[in-house]
Amino acid sequence: MSVFFAKRFLTLLATLVGASVVIFTVMEILPGDPALVILGVDASEDAIQALTKELGLDKSAVERYFGWIFGLLQGELGNSYAYKVPVWELVEGALKITVPLAIMSMILSVTLALVIGLYAAANHNKTSDITLMGFSQLGISVPNFWLAVLLIIFFAVNLRWLPPGGFPGWEAGFWACFKALLLPAIALATVQGAILARITRSSVLEVYREDYVRTARAKGLSRRATLWLHVLRNAMIPVLTVMGLQFANLLAGTVVIENVFHLPGLGSTVLKAINNRDTIVVENVVLMLAGMVVVTNFVVDLLYAVIDPRLKAHDL
Amino acid sequence: MTLLTVNNLNVNLQTASGPARAVRDLNLTLEKGQTLGIVGESGCGKSMTALALMGLLPENATTEGSILLNGENLLEKSERELCTIRGNRMAMIFQEPMTSLNPVHTVGRQVMEPLRLHKRLSKAEAFEQAIRLLDRVGIPNPEERIYNYPHQLSGGQRQRVMIALALSCSPDILIADEPTTALDVTIQDQILELIQTLVAEEGMSLVLISHDLGVIAENTEKVVVMYGGTVVESGSTEQIFSQLTHPYTQGLFAAMPKLGLGRKGRLTTIPGTVPDLVNLPKGCTFTDRCPLATDICRNTPPPRSELGPHHQVLCHHLEQAIEARSRELYT
Amino acid sequence: MSNTASNSFISRCAKSRSFVIGGTITGFLLVCAIVSLFWTPGTVYDIVIKDRFLTPSADHLLGTDQFGRDVLSMLMTGTQNSITVGIVAVSIGLFAGVGLGLLAAARKGWTEELIMRLSDFSFAFPAILSAIMITAILGPGGVNSIIAIGIYNIPVFARLTRGSANAIWAREYVMAARASGKNKLSITLEHVLPNILSIIIVQATIQFALAILAEAALSYLGLGTQPPHPSWGRMLNEAQTLMFLHPMQAVYPGAAIALAVFGLNLLGDGLRDILDPRLSRKR
Numbered sequence: 001m002s003v004f005f006a007k008r009f010l011t012l013l014a015t016l017v018g019a020s021v022v023i024f025t026v027m028e029i030l031p032g033d034p035a036l037v038i039l040g041v042d043a044s045e046d047a048i049q050a051l052t053k054e055l056g057l058d059k060s061a062v063e064r065y066f067g068w069i070f071g072l073l074q075g076e077l078g079n080s081y082a083y084k085v086p087v088w089e090l091v092e093g094a095l096k097i098t099v100p101l102a103i104m105s106m107i108l109s110v111t112l113a114l115v116i117g118l119y120a121a122a123n124h125n126k127t128s129d130i131t132l133m134g135f136s137q138l139g140i141s142v143p144n145f146w147l148a149v150l151l152i153i154f155f156a157v158n159l160r161w162l163p164p165g166g167f168p169g170w171e172a173g174f175w176a177c178f179k180a181l182l183l184p185a186i187a188l189a190t191v192q193g194a195i196l197a198r199i200t201r202s203s204v205l206e207v208y209r210e211d212y213v214r215t216a217r218a219k220g221l222s223r224r225a226t227l228w229l230h231v232l233r234n235a236m237i238p239v240l241t242v243m244g245l246q247f248a249n250l251l252a253g254t255v256v257i258e259n260v261f262h263l264p265g266l267g268s269t270v271l272k273a274i275n276n277r278d279t280i281v282v283e284n285v286v287l288m289l290a291g292m293v294v295v296t297n298f299v300v301d302l303l304y305a306v307i308d309p310r311l312k313a314h315d316l
Numbered sequence: 317m318t319l320l321t322v323n324n325l326n327v328n329l330q331t332a333s334g335p336a337r338a339v340r341d342l343n344l345t346l347e348k349g350q351t352l353g354i355v356g357e358s359g360c361g362k363s364m365t366a367l368a369l370m371g372l373l374p375e376n377a378t379t380e381g382s383i384l385l386n387g388e389n390l391l392e393k394s395e396r397e398l399c400t401i402r403g404n405r406m407a408m409i410f411q412e413p414m415t416s417l418n419p420v421h422t423v424g425r426q427v428m429e430p431l432r433l434h435k436r437l438s439k440a441e442a443f444e445q446a447i448r449l450l451d452r453v454g455i456p457n458p459e460e461r462i463y464n465y466p467h468q469l470s471g472g473q474r475q476r477v478m479i480a481l482a483l484s485c486s487p488d489i490l491i492a493d494e495p496t497t498a499l500d501v502t503i504q505d506q507i508l509e510l511i512q513t514l515v516a517e518e519g520m521s522l523v524l525i526s527h528d529l530g531v532i533a534e535n536t537e538k539v540v541v542m543y544g545g546t547v548v549e550s551g552s553t554e555q556i557f558s559q560l561t562h563p564y565t566q567g568l569f570a571a572m573p574k575l576g577l578g579r580k581g582r583l584t585t586i587p588g589t590v591p592d593l594v595n596l597p598k599g600c601t602f603t604d605r606c607p608l609a610t611d612i613c614r615n616t617p618p619p620r621s622e623l624g625p626h627h628q629v630l631c632h633h634l635e636q637a638i639e640a641r642s643r644e645l646y647t
Numbered sequence: 648m649s650n651t652a653s654n655s656f657i658s659r660c661a662k663s664r665s666f667v668i669g670g671t672i673t674g675f676l677l678v679c680a681i682v683s684l685f686w687t688p689g690t691v692y693d694i695v696i697k698d699r700f701l702t703p704s705a706d707h708l709l710g711t712d713q714f715g716r717d718v719l720s721m722l723m724t725g726t727q728n729s730i731t732v733g734i735v736a737v738s739i740g741l742f743a744g745v746g747l748g749l750l751a752a753a754r755k756g757w758t759e760e761l762i763m764r765l766s767d768f769s770f771a772f773p774a775i776l777s778a779i780m781i782t783a784i785l786g787p788g789g790v791n792s793i794i795a796i797g798i799y800n801i802p803v804f805a806r807l808t809r810g811s812a813n814a815i816w817a818r819e820y821v822m823a824a825r826a827s828g829k830n831k832l833s834i835t836l837e838h839v840l841p842n843i844l845s846i847i848i849v850q851a852t853i854q855f856a857l858a859i860l861a862e863a864a865l866s867y868l869g870l871g872t873q874p875p876h877p878s879w880g881r882m883l884n885e886a887q888t889l890m891f892l893h894p895m896q897a898v899y900p901g902a903a904i905a906l907a908v909f910g911l912n913l914l915g916d917g918l919r920d921i922l923d924p925r926l927s928r929k930r
Binding site (some may be wrong): 122209211212214215216217218219220221222223229233236264307308309310 | 396401403410418419420421
Binding site for chain 3 (some may be wrong): 026029146249253259270290294
């Protein structure tokens with residue numbers, strides 16, 4: 001077991017190092033000079049050179065890369081080129097929106113998926129199963145940013161129940177923030193929940209065909225008891241994989257939804273930073289997102305071992 | 317008193333190519349403490365019969381006839397009532413010990429489950445009992461093994477666990493569906509002997525299902541030979557093996573490898589393949605592969621003949637079949 | 648013999664509800680795209696300010712937008728864009744990804760290790776973020792967004808191909824072919840590729856749908872197709888600011904995207920049923 005996780009941990013570190021190189025390289029290739037973007041096209045050559053020097057962009061790429069990495073290791077993210085404030089300040093505010101939003105939509109999506117997936121599997125091939133799967137097929141097809149627009153039109157514009165966008169900040173109280181994040185969370189969760197529901201259903205049906213389920217039934221367990229005691233845990237293995245990917249996706253893939261609801265989350269921060277050529281912000285945030293993805297995968301691996309005792313023995 | 321009586325059991329499976337008649341007009345009786353063998357090729361309906369007895373047929377199956385356990389018809393019972401019978405009064409061991417245990421639970425938990433369910437034992441009592449059961453089926457160090465997961469045990473040990481699980485509530489009937497087919501030859505005998513001993517000690521009845529005539533001959537008192545979903549010959553094991561009658565039974569016997577023949581002696585085979593259960597011939601299902609078949613076989617169901625008080629055969633050409641015993645029907 | 652085989656193939660197609668519905672929707676969109684090449688009911692590129700925000704009428708079945716362009720015509724022309732994006736992006740992923748996957752399965756060793764580690768690695772970057780970064784380098788635009796989506800498709804196909812190809816390489820008939828001295832390239836072309844083709848086709852349909860979604864998202868962010876060429880994603884973007892006054896403007900393009908993706912997903916499901924009966928029974 002320890003060997004398994006030592007290996008996984010090394011892969012995690014290697015991935016992060018690789019990711020940092022890739023991100024840095026991409027930012028080097030990215031056309032557009034940060035100093036030029038900040039000062040505007042009318043700026044004098046001297047002013048641009050002075051700012052370039054001030055930002056430390058006159059140093060060689062290798063020097064800047066290691067400067068960045070050593071800074072990171074000491075918990076130092078550097079200062080934003082465009083806003084002249086520590087990168088962490090920008091990121092902190094964004095995280096306070098993105099992380100709660102991701103968690104909210106994950107809770108919604110998993111609840112939705114498990115209820116629908118299990119119900120459909122229990123009623124396999126009956127009308128309710130076919131109807132639910134038809135709806136889930138529809139749910140997968142809907143672009144989440146369009147669903148977001150529809151939700152705004154319906155709940156914010158017509159019914160005026162919820163705000164159409166923006167974020168009041170956590171000072172405004174939990175309830176106000178919850179209301180601001182509810183529609184985006186629903187928009188994100190519907191599509192992901194539909195995918196997860198289909199996976200849950202097919203996974204449960206697959207496990208139902210296993211020999212040990214027949215054994216459980218032969219013991220005298222009812223269908224329902226068999227589902228809870230013997231099917232669910234085994235069926236959760238593939239569901240968990242997708243859940244991990246979805247959570248990672250929620251942290252980073254919300255750019256479009258943030259845009260619809262004017263939420264200053266991580267995605268918007270990156271998008272704005274790319275446009276401003278605020279490369280240091282882009283580098284840090286993207287690396288942070290890649291880090292969240294690999295850490296999520298690592299946690300999923302840990303959970304596998306909890307669910308499936310075979311993994312502890314087999315050194316994958 | 318007769319423990320189990322099966323009258324005219326029919327099992328039909330709804331398949332994409334039409335209804336398949338998996339079991340047809342099956343009749344069985346089993347006394348308390350008796351051992352019954354069901355023998356036949358794969359696809360002859362023997363496993364379907366076992367699943368019908370347990371009430372665990374697939375969802376696309378429909379049944380006719382009756383299965384009487386102590387006079388109560390199991391086919392008319394509700395799912396809830398069946399749950400109190402399964403694992404309690406009737407238990408089953410399956411063919412694949414590798415996959416028949418849940419990989420994510422310890423063997424102890426799985427053995428304890430029926431005890432907690434049917435006997436309402438407390439966790440501690442069930443735990444004690446599970447250790448005793450594991451010890452009884454010959455698992456060494458049961459106090460440690462009880463914490464093992466199935467993948468940590470060998471195939472033979474897993475089958476022992478399955479037996480412990482089946483025995484846990486001292487059922488009246490134990491159904492063993494090919495319990496040794498997936499195991500190494502050396503382990504097969506040990507497992508069969510274990511089943512034999514435990515059945516005798518507990519006074520249980522045994523239904524042993526196998527494609528292997530040798531296994532059946534050594535372990536049962538009564539035999540039912542199935543072909544194409546129906547019984548072609550039945551009787552006491554002694555009778556049948558001393559007077560192999562139905563051409564199919566003779567073929568099965570001839571197809572058994574015999575010691576001492578060496579490389580020169582070729583294995584005899586029955587030509588052809590098992591019949592398509594969706595398009596069964598009107599008459600005898602063995603017609604297409606039978607060396608004695610004539611036109612009457614194809615179109616008329618064969619009559620049941622009594623060869624003795626405990627020996628019945630379904631064949632149109634009984635005399636020729638009896639006469640063929642002395643020579644080789646199949647070459 | 649071949650006649651009965653093709654008959655049963657057609658009857659299997661007809662029997663699969665998903666295939667029939669998905670195929671019909673996809674066919675309908677194709678027809679829209681082709682028709683719009685030659686004829687549209689109204690103007691797509693001409694701005695007619697006096698005709699802005701017309702309600703649906705016989706002249707403009709779905710009304711007009713803020714520039715007086717006919718919405719139905721724009722939706723039809725937008726189909727061209729989505730289909731082009733799908734075809735090109737999937738082709739990029741298909742050729743490069745399947746090639747790499749086959750190479751990994753055939754060569755094994757460090758080649759396989761390298762290709763698989765690289766594809767694992769690429770999954771560390773969330774899809775939309777990668778696409779945004781790539782369009783940032785290449786500059787916003789229709790072609791560039793297609794390339795960005797195509798690049799992201801490469802590891803998807805590489806993984807799938809390598810996994811399925813490995814299963815085929817372990818089969819007895821491949822062993823037999825190797826034993827008879829065939830080289831790896833001809834085994835790959837004769838045995839491996841034909842056997843995994845159905846899985847790849849099904850995945851291609853699904854990726855097609857995802858490519859349409861991704862392009863719509865990029866265009867919505869202003870990184871994809873640029874004006875004046877109509878694209879569903881950009882129509883949605885332009886409509887969002889008008890959401891409070893003219894909500895229907897935002898409804899139509901999204902519905903078009905959903906319909907296309909729905910059709911393709913169903914088609915993929917249906918194809919899976921038809922091409923791989925073993926797989927479909929498991930579902």
